[in-house]
Amino acid sequence: MSEFATRIKSTEEAADKIRLLMVDDHPVVRFGLAALLGLQPDLEVIDCCPDGDAALAVLQAIPVDIVLVDLRMPGLSGIETIRKIHQTSPQARPIILSSFEYDEEIYEAVNAGAFGYLHKDAPAEEILRAIRQVHTGHQAFPRRIAERLSNRQMTAGLSSREREILELVAKGLTNKEVANALRISQFTVRNHLNHIAAKLEVSDRTEAIFVAIQTGLIKVP
Known part of the structure; x- marks a missing residue:
């Protein structure tokens, strides 16, 4: 050839x-x-x-x-x-x-x-x-x-309350400040953040915020 x-x-x-x-x-x-x-x-x-x-x-x-x-x-x-x-x-x-x-x-x-x-x-x-x-x-x-x-069973994964808490945390609020803003206990805020981390398969709140913003779960100005 x-x-x-x-x-x-x-x-x-x-x-x-x-x-x-x-x-x-x-x-x-x-x-x-x-x-x-x-x-x-x-x-x-x-x-x-x-x-x-x-x-x-x-x-x-x-x-x-x-x-x-x-x-x-x-x-x-x-x-x-x-x-x-x-x-x-x-x-x-x-x-x-x-x-x-x-x-x-x-x-x-x-x-x-x-x-x-x-x-x-x-x-x-x-x-x-x-x-x-x-x-x-x-x-x-x-x-x-x-x-x-x-079957359209894909869900957002986070409840409206969990999104609300994560958005406040993403804006820089502490657990105490989030609790005061939503009129719930700091213990409840901490539990919600633990559930959020588990659902997003992340290790901490910083990573949870990063994933939530990237996937469109929350929007932070």
Whole structure:
């Protein structure tokens, strides 16, 4: 085979591959998954980005088919990144990549335009199947999540009182100040904050505020 024919064949093979972009702020996840995906003959990892802004810059320069997006990242949130992907590169199809399975995050990500959900601990076969499935134009959600979506059972997770308390805490109020504002005891405020942390799968109030703002649960001026 001539050198020219070899180059043509190589170009055609590259064009047939599913082009992937990884977006995750954890290097171990980015490069570990990229190494796995890079071994597949029908996949090509275009780039691995630590945040949403870097991913959007790549998408403006290089065509991509599938974008694996972490939901909880510093700076631009995963949900906002997914929204901007549709504006920047409408042919690219985002898939959620997360260590969490919190209803509100998944629901908001689907509304933003996510085509699927992958847990970071998912088996390699499930990850590869989801990527190929979304590339063919289908959605790829685990049955447990698909059922909750189809039955409209995705809930915000936090009660109106819990949101109210978290918004006040996000504005800088202490537990005592929140208790006085809402005319409840500090003990009740502390219990609510513990429940909020458990529901959002976070360790403290600072992280709870960060997640709640990123997922649209609360809005703080």
